[in-house]
Structure formats: C-alpha cells, structure tokens
Amino acid sequence: MTKPLSAPLEVGFDYTRSLGPTLSRFMTGLRQRRVTGVRGSDGRVHVPPVEYDPVTAEPLTEHVDVASTGVVRSWSWAAEPLEGQPLSTPFAWALIQLDGADTSLLHAVDAGSAEQMRTGARVRARWAAERVGAITDIECFEISDEPGDPSVPGDEVTMITTPVRLHYTHSASPVESAFLRGLIEGRLLGQRCPACGKVYVPPRPACPTDGVPTTDEVELPDRGTVTTFCIVNVPFLGQRIKPPYVAAYVLLDGADIPFQHLVLGCAADEVRMGMRVEAVWKPREEWGPTMQNIDHFRPSGEPDASFDTYSQHL
C-alpha cells in the first residue's frame, strides 16, 4: 500500500481569562513584585492561592503576602528545554515553598547545572523587568541566600491572556489518501459498501452503517444535484468569498451521500433544491490533493431533479 498523505495542522488561539477576586489579587501582586497567597480554613497559607478551600470548599478571602524567597522541596532537571518553557538553557523544575507559605509553587530554577541543584536549597525570585500580571512575571528562581527584591507599585490585573499553540501532523486514512491522489488527476473516486451498496464520496475506511471495510472503488462524474443549501449573508473570520453566496449540499450522480460545496455562477436567490449543477475546476496547474481543486459548482442548465430523487438525502 502507498503511504497515507499527511500534513501539518496548527491550532492556536489566545484565550482570555477573567480572574475573579482571588486570582486577580495574585496576578496584581506579581506585577508589583509581590507574592500573595490565601489562608485556608485549617490555617495553612496556599501559594499560589486557591479560590475555594480544599477542605471545606468555602470561598477563601484572607489574603496573605509571603516572601519571594524560599526553599526547594523537590525538583527535576530539564536538560532539553522545550518551546514555551521559562528558560531556553537547561534548568530545574522545582517545587518551591516560599517563606511564609505552607504549600509549594512549581517554577523554574536557573541553577546552571544539575550538580548545583539540591532539595533544601535556598532560592529567590528573579523578576522580569516588564511585568504584566502573570506567573511569568517571575522569570525563574535562582539559588541564593539573599533577601527578595522590594515590591513596587503596579496597576490592578483582572484579565490575563493564555495563548494555546498545538502542533499536529495530521494523516489521512489510506482510503482518503487514494481519493486525494485521484483529485490530483481530476478524478472523483468514491467507495461502495459491500454490505449496503451505498457509495461514499469522499470515501470512508469503513461503512458507518454496516461497520465493514469498503472495498470497491467507484469513479463518479463531476455533476450532480443540489439537495439543500443556505445563502450565506454574514461575514466571518477566514471567509474567502464576499457574501451573499450559496453553501450547498451537492449529491453527485451515483453517490449516496452529499457533500458541502459552493454554488456560484448564478444569483444566490436563483439556487433551488433540486437544481442540477456541474463542477468548475481550477486551472490544472493549481491542482493538489484537495477538494478545493473544484473551485465551485455552477448550474448545468439541465431541468431540475424531482424531489423524489434526493428526498432521502436530506
């Protein structure tokens, strides 16, 4: 079997977080070079603060400033730092109990080498020069017996942004890869289920109804019927055509399932359920392993299909 096609998939979004009173106090403190925890019902001071008591589940409101110096309680060496981590040179991930706190905070220690790290080591926060109200306002901790830096004024922080970036390699299934390779040649290759006889395009590795692998390749024509559609009048992020235009379900002749595609080449309000359409391909030199080789469908000029011919595909 030939190798399935694969391609990178990048997913990224800058999520925002409204902090509420407890976390707002913590983030505001960081901007001011101050670490603020919260006292729990059992008297323990939690750093970072928790919004609700781990024992009673009641909201916690007694904020307690602690030092920006403390003791390493445990650690692990990160020999090869990854994208987005606090330091680009080898460092220690450490659980640090700040002076005045009863719980430990996870952060990075810039120790130079693993030999310099030990449980029980005294550390102090290295503050970022530009602070925004985020845990990264502490760049890292460093091994030191010195006192922490004094706090400075800074504006209140009520929101933070937490970017998420995910990098995937997405692979098509073998059957989908065959379909995509067909598209490179301008062919539409479906698959027929050996049990129910339904023709799927794009094909599936297995029939969703019968659960059996599909085996028979079926080449389909590039014309069909609009089963149903909507007229898109609303602009949105990533849109490539100026509204209004028609996003339609097109049932290729010989297929048993419609797919969504564009219908252009006539006024949007002239498109109808049952309208016969044909593919308009992009110039051959632009073809790749994608359904976007078909730029859109346009009316073929044939008489409309009767409702009965597509009513089972709505």
Place this chain on the structure above:
Amino acid sequence: MAVQLAAVVGTGQTHHAAKRLDVSMAGLCREAVDRAMADAGVDWPDIDAVVVGKAPDLFEGVMMPELFLADALGANGKPLLRVHTAGSVGGSTANVAASLVRSGVHQRVLAVAFEKQSESNAMWALSVPTPFTMPVHAGAGGYFAPHVRSYIRRAGAPEHIGAMVAVKDRRNGSRNPYAHLRQPDITLESVQASAMLWDPIRYDETCPSSDGACAVVISSSATTGQPAWIHATAMRTEPTTFAGRDQVNPQAGQDAAHALWKQAGIRDPLSEVDVAEIYVPFSWFEPMWLENLGFTDVGQGWKLTEAGETEIGGRLPVNPSGGVLSSNPIGASGMLRFAEAAMQVMGRAGDHQVDRARVALGHAYGGGSQFFAMWVVSSEKP
C-alpha cells in the same frame, strides 16, 4: 429499572451575559452551585459525588475541568466525573447524575455545567482547518440552515413560523431574571426585519453567545419543599453523516424520545406533558423537535406553533424560560433546559411559571444533531 427513586431537590443558575468578566470559571460555577445547594437546603457533607459537563475543549481552551475545578466543586475526597457530549452535555450531565442516584450508587449528587464563551470564539473552535478537508464556507449557523430549509420544504411550513418562535421565546425570556436577552417588545415584524444571516435563518432567530452556569442537586429523597421526581431519562447518539441520514428528523432523537415516553409511561405526550423545555438554538428547531419528540405527527409541528399552543397558556408551553434563544452558555444550555423543567414542576419558576405544571420534559441535543439527552420530571412520585 431504577433501584431507588431520584428527584431534583434544588436548581441554581447564574445571571447569563455576553461577558461575565467579574468571575473566574470556578466563580461562575459556584454562583450556580451555591444557589442550587441553597434551593435544595443541603450542604457539602450531604453531597456524595459531583458530575461536571462543559462544551468541547477548544471552545474555551480547558481540557480537564475536573482537574482544576475540584476544589470549587467541593469534590475533594468524592467521586468526580466529567461528561462530554458537545452541545447536549448539560442534559447528559444531569442524566448521568440521575443514573448515579437511581442505580443506588449514591444518595445525593451535584451536577454542574458551564461555559464562558467570552474567553474564546466558538466559531473559530468549530472551524479548525483540518488538512485535506473542504472548508464549509458557511460559518456557525451555516451548518444548520440547509437542514432548516429541508424541513420547511418537507413540512410545507409557512415562512413566518421561525419568527413566531423567536418572538415567543424572547418574550418568555423577558420574564426570566437570569436570561441573557430580555426583549419584551420584540414583534413578528421586528424579527422579520432583522438581517438574514444564513438564509433561511434571520439574526433574531439565532441564539446569543453567553457566559453562564447551571447546577442541580439530585437526591434519593425529598429535602425541602416540592421535589421534581425523575420519571425517565434517555440518551441516544448517531454519526454526523452517513448515507441516507435524516438530518431533519434524526433517528437517534426519535429513538431517545420513544424510550423516554415508554419509561415514563406516557402514551400521548401532547396530552400528558404540561410543559417542555426543548433545545432550540435556531427558532425553526421548535417545530422540528416537536415532531422528532413525537408531540405531533411528522410535518405537523409547525401547526402547533402557529396556533399559539406553545406559548405559556397554550396546550404545550415550550421554553417558558426563554430557552436557548434567550441564553446560550453552550456547555450549560442543556442543563438549563433540564433545570427549568424541574423548576416548573417544583412550582419555583417565578414569573415564567406555567399553571398546574405537573409533568415536564427537559431536552438537549448537540453536535450535528447527533447527541440527544432528555428527561421527564413530575411533581408526583413515579
């Protein structure tokens, strides 16, 4: 069947709004939880287990709410489960909590569902550019609009039905102090004059984007006041697409409803159910789901709407809370339907109370109309 009885003994929800910037996710959940516990007259030691539901992960960039919300949900030292069924998740979460009590595993379970839509962009989350797949070019409502068109064609429904539903639900929402949109002055004409977004769906016929949460306490015995006894729960699923799939009247919804009515001993839903909270994010889904649920024959749902029978005071009031069209914190929207059904039979629905409501339906659907969750609650024990 059930080893022991189960009832909703308390419900709570947040004030829903486009942006609840005053609270964290934990704080948002607790607003609903604290109200539900107070309504039930119970405290943390009374709760045996917690079930949490939220919308798909990319919707707010939170993968494991059960992890970071355990403190806030009072779940330390208790079983904590997370449920995940797209937009129907709030309903599924309530059903899972109900099953934990009905099965005899626990005596009292807290169910919570939430969403902070303002922290992300649902439209972006729904359109991750998976390689080799054709972009739909249609945007958020574009998925459902073609199926609404199919319904209109198949049922021969007149064009104004969608607008009628929007007017009713928004006016109901104006009676609900927690609703996001409160529009007492909305009219058929104003809905019909609103922008056509995804023809045949108009702006005023679509749900808002909301921050909000909902919680219910489910108990094997009554606590304070009239409980909402759970008579039946049902959930069914089907794939997003397969050859011959009926996108207007999905089989999974029909099957869930059939199982639900049978379990509840209901032969004629339209006569025996006093009020229904149905998941209607686009107004045309009211008549579509009336048919799918078996309240009317296929093709007849719109006639019930057109006759005004789904208004408060009608034969089957639908969405007295204002429904999803008035508040849509997606992860919580299903549970809000379930909670409102309970509030109605508990007699705690305030200005949107339906007179003499004894039997109520809560309904949710999600994904591409492929996850269905529903329950029947009553003021009477099963």
